[in-house]
Amino acid sequence: MDKKTKIVGEPSKRVDALEKVLGTARYIGDYKVPGMLYARVLRSSHPHSKIVSLDISKAEKVPGVRAVITCQDFVNNGCFGRFMNDQFILAYKKVRYAGEGIAAVAADTPEAAYQGILAIECILEPLPILSDMERALDPDAPQVGPDRVDGVHPNLVVHNIVHKGEPLELIQDCPVQLERKYHTPHQDHAYLETEGALAIPFSDGSLTIYSTDQSPFINQSILMQVLGLPQTKIRVIQPVIGGSFGGKNDLSYQTSAQVAALALKTGQPVRMTFSREESTIAGYMRDAMNMYVRIGADQDGTLRALSFLGILDSGAYASGSYLTTWRACIHATGAYRFDAAHVDLKSVYTNNGYSGAFRGYGNTEVCFAIEQAIDELADRLGIDPIEFRLKNCLKLGDTTPHGHTLKESVGLTECIEKVRALSDWDAKRKAFSKHNQTSSSLRKGLGVAIFFHGVSLGAEGVDNASSTIQVNGDYTISLSSGLTDYGQGSRTVYTLIAAEELGVNPDRIIMYRPDTDTSISSGPTVASRATVVGGNAARLAAQNLAKIINLAAADILHCRPDQLQRVGESFIGPDEEPVSWEMVIQHARQMGLILSNQSKWEAPQIDWNFETGQGIPYYAYHYGAQVAEVEVDLDTGKILVKDIWAAHDAGRVIFPQGAAGQLYGGIAQGIGYALMEEVIYDDGYLQNLNFNEYTIPTACDVPDIHGCFVETDNPIGPYGAKNIAEPAMVPTAPAVLNAVAHATGQRIYEIPASLEKVLLMRDLQRPAQHNLPNHKFLVTRQKILKVQ
Amino acid sequence: MNIAFKLNGKKTSVTIPEDITLLTMLREHLNLTGTKQGCEIGECGACSVLLDGKLVNSCLVLAPQVEGREVVTIEGIRGLDGGPNDLQQNFIDHGAIQCGYCTPGMILASEALLSAHLKPSRSEIREALSGNLCRCTGYQQIVDAVEATAKSRNLQSEGQKNNG
Structure with missing residues (x-):
């Protein structure tokens, strides 16, 4: 190094x-330019409908309204998509989620824009709502995805596999077997700054766009495509961005295109920013996943084979799920050796909002499942969870289940040993086990999770x-x-x-x-x-x-x-x-x-075969281990995360204070994912729109974290560096849930581990409301025809 | 309507519609955009300001309510040279910032704490900041920055006592 x-x-x-x-620091909401108009979008109040008619003529006559646009104001009706062309800048013919944009208004004031939205006449004819991902691929499921000519079910976004040997046969012969189902929920990025964009038109027909986008060049190419303008006419400038975590892609690009079209139409600058509620309902989430894990080991604790099937709810559009599915697939084996492994993941369309990129990009979801399964298997074998992981985890020279022989920079064993020592694992684990045999209703637990995470894009794209x-x-x-x-x-x-x-x-x-x-x-x-x-x-x-x-x-x-x-x-x-x-x-x-x-x-070329599910998925991996200490109150169900120890092989650390900040922030999001965060869709209607209903960790929910870096040399990274942003979050939720299992002796297979799940081992259902909460931003002026 | 109040130490008078919030008045009518719009329901603390020295969510205060009172926003938190004060410098030194959107509110919440408690423990700091959400940092370096500021202000005030 x-x-x-x-x-x-x-x-x-x-x-x-x-x-x-x-x-x-100036964020998009702080930008004001002379003559600037304010834009607003009419959003669908129904999760799945045909647009029977859309009349903007009255809206155009509202005092102060300067322009109204629909999909017809864009090339090819504004069809776009980062990986699949299934999305529109404004809805074309159909709406596929509640919150989808239908038309946009620019006006002198925000109030006039709102009046303009109210004056739009839109008639929706409801279509059957697909809200259960497990039903999406049924032959008679309502069609949400685009038409296909290849005979594949139109609700399938993508199907990815990893395939090594025949695991099911091997598992049957294993003396110790485990079969479990896991569920992870939709999670909201919940960045403190909501999305927005400002378009400034110039007399030569060019536009300058300021937008909360994660990737300004992708924004520029989508704008070129939907506005039919050459690259020289569109300049995208990045303002200060208030957090992203994967979330400021598609919606930011749609918003940019909307204000751009309105600016071209009016010849005036146009800005649009969102309330928290509108950001939540219009934007995308982390996918929800159902995972079915079968795993077998020998009596001596050697892992033998894994079967990992999963279905991923992408909601109304493919968005990032097209590749999240693949990254989830690669990481579903966990950082372990297997004689045989089969991973089979399908992402599907539903009417549950839509899902895309979020920190971890699939690995956060599958790590929750595989690390709980590994832990439960260790319990069953009577082997210490850390010993079991040390015995089976990937080491230098090992070949992953994908067929990648690891020739350099594998710091996983060192990470596990580090968190073991830092957390005083051996003594504490014993003491807690002993404590939990007493009659105290305050139980204590220590849990571990380990993981790997591919650096950069791998086979996801040109790098x-x-x-x-x-x-x-x-x-x-x-x-x-x-x-x-x-x-x-x-x-x-x-x-x-x-x-x-x-x-x-x-x-x-x-x-x-x-x-x-x-x-x-x-x-x-x-x-x-x-x-x-x-x-x-x-x-x-x-x-x-x-x-x-x-x-x-x-x-x-x-x-x-x-x-x-x-x-x-x-x-x-x-x-x-x-x-x-x-x-x-x-x-x-x-x-x-x-x-x-x-x-x-x-980046070096990598070599992945999507058909066989074998190859080199990434040129390098981040490795890490986290230990969580929890206290569980059996009287209330309250889980308190008392401490977290984290050791990460992020290669050489370039900016130590920044790397530590990424680590702490990722762990905090992981604690939220484990214990409190869940975007609830009730038959396609999103129920928790703001921070009063969607809670994220406060300073009191996150303990002081003890982090350290195991600096291996990644020969490809600058000075040996790898990555940290996503990996920081990946193992936190399973570490916490494994600690809860240690404390209570019972496992929770669905997160978030709410009070009722801890107390009753199940969720309490709230009665179906079949309606959007009535919030000021949501304009239900659309007439919805009665379902036949 | 016209309202007069003290803003960041200066007498201020402004004509506004009577039905707007303090947040809107600061951002839209006085062009003080350091105060951030977050959830607008008093949950996230991004719009925190000090009203007569007490921490409030400016999205929950109607603008006319500040008539004759004193408001301090992030633009009013400065060192003697017009640069960052000791708390702001500690936020920089301890890496308490990532995207920065919660930062103005965090700094005002921290000032409110430090003006009331001379020696807060880490858990008291966490409690005091629990009305201010941060999605990036995991709070740890923010707590570090506030703790360091409390320590140095205490040393200073003890030094002043000893000298006096």
Whole structure:
């Protein structure tokens, strides 16, 4: 590992911290430009309907309304999709979820826009609602997905497999077997900033868009497609983003296209921002999953075979589920060796809102199932859960069930040993077991979960990124990336990398947010890929610029570039006095050198066979282990997470404070997922629209977390780095639930582990309401015909 | 209607519709966008401000209610040089910020705590911040920042006592 660094891996601070503590950072809702109109969307109040008629003529006459648009204002009715073209900027012919946009209005004031929405006449003819994912592939299920010509059920989004040997035969012969069903719920990203976009039109027919999007270049390409404009006419600039976690894709792109079309139609800037409720109902969630796990082991605790079947509720549109399904499939085996394993996952269309990317991207869901199954198997064998995992987990030289032989950077065993030591596992586990045999109603538990997580996109897509860098007139350095910092800290990571390579103080570097006119497309900001892929691009660009600057320094100092040394920012040669950074830059300019560079980094090719379910899914993996300590009150059902210990092999850590923040934040989301978070759909109607009904962890729900990093060398990552954003969250929920099982002796197979699940081992059903909660943003002006 | 109040230490007078919230008045009529709009039902704390020194959700306060009173927003939290104060600097130093959307509210909630409690424990800090949601940080570095500020302010005030 490249350990000799001065800045990378050393304490440093966020580049965007100052404006955020002062309250001067500008988010989309803070943008106001002269002549700006306010936009609003009419959203479906029914989960599945045919649009019988849509009349906007009265809305156009409402005082203050400047324009009204529908799907007809877009090329090909605004059909788009990131992986499957199944979505529309505004509904075309049908609505497939309650909350889907039907028409949009721009007006002088938000109030006039609201009056405009009320004046739209829309008649919906209800279609049967598909709310049960298990029924989606029945021959007579209501069709939610698009028509298909290949004979495949139209409600199937995608079907992925991993296949090694014949596990069912092997399991039958195993002396110890386990068969379980698990369920994970829809989860809301619940970023504090809701989505929004601002479009500014110019007299040459071009548009500048500010949007809360995760990937501005994807936004730009969708805008080109649905508006029929060339790339040169659409500029997307990234404002400060208030959190994303996978959630600021599709809805942000739809919103951008809506305000763009309204801006083109009116010739005025148009902004749209959402209330919390509208963001919740219009946006997408983490998929819900049902998982059926069969697993077999030998009496000595050797894992033999696994069968993992699953169905994933993608809701009304494919969105990210198209690839979530694959990532879930790859990770469903857990970080273990198996003689035979078969994973078979299908994602399906329903009318339950829609689901897409969310931190962990499928791994968070399957890890909950496999890590509880492994734990229960260990219980059954009477083997300590950590010993059982150590015996079976992936180690250097092992071959994964996918057929990937791991030749480098496998820190899993070390991570497990670390959390074992840090949590005082052996002593505590024994003490708690003893305590739980007393009559106390306050039970104590310690649980562990381990995992792996593929770095970057793997077989999910082409994997490259670009950075630009230049020295400015005032000797500062401008750096750009096509990848977005929505709070996770990538701008700081790139700044530190460039400072390291150029031998300058990080303060000298100005790291820009992406702008499609000045930065270069780098693929999506997803899959925890910013550090590895974007970091490599920033490093390459800085290294190439450093080579040019070193020529000038060597010329002043009358030496070869390889003889140069640095003291602070100054350069010194073998015999001479130090020369300042400024002098070297001046000299470089006199030499006629161009002090800029643009570099692209491409990830290594991977090789996955979707038909056989074998291959190399990712070029590297993050590994980790977490231990949770809980207290369960058997009188109330209350679970208190007392402590979490986490050890992660994230490769070399570049920005320690940021990596720790990602770890803590991911664990907090995992605690929410385990204990309190669930988006409830009642026959397709979303029930919990704001933070009073959808609760996320407060400062009192999260304990002080003890995290550490096991730094292995990932030869592909910059300085050996891997990733942290998603992996931080993946093992938390199963660690907590395994601790609850230790405390209570009973397992909860469905999260969130609410009070009633702890007390009664089942959920309490609330009576079906078959209606949307009546919130001010939801305009039920649409006439719904009676179901025949 | 016209209302007059003290805003970030300065006498302020503004003409507004009477049916808007303090949040809307700050953001839309006084252009102080540091106060963030979150849930608008008093659950998330993104819109926290100090009203006569007490922490309130500005989305739950009607603008006319602040007549003759004193409001402090994030724009009023500054060090002597106009830069970050000690608490804000500790947020930076301890990495208590990610997306930054909850940060203004968190800082005001922390100031409210620190003005009332000189030596809060970590669990008292967590309790005081529990009306302010953060989805990014897991709260730990925020608690670190507040704890560090409490310690340094205590040392200062003890030093002043000793000198006096």
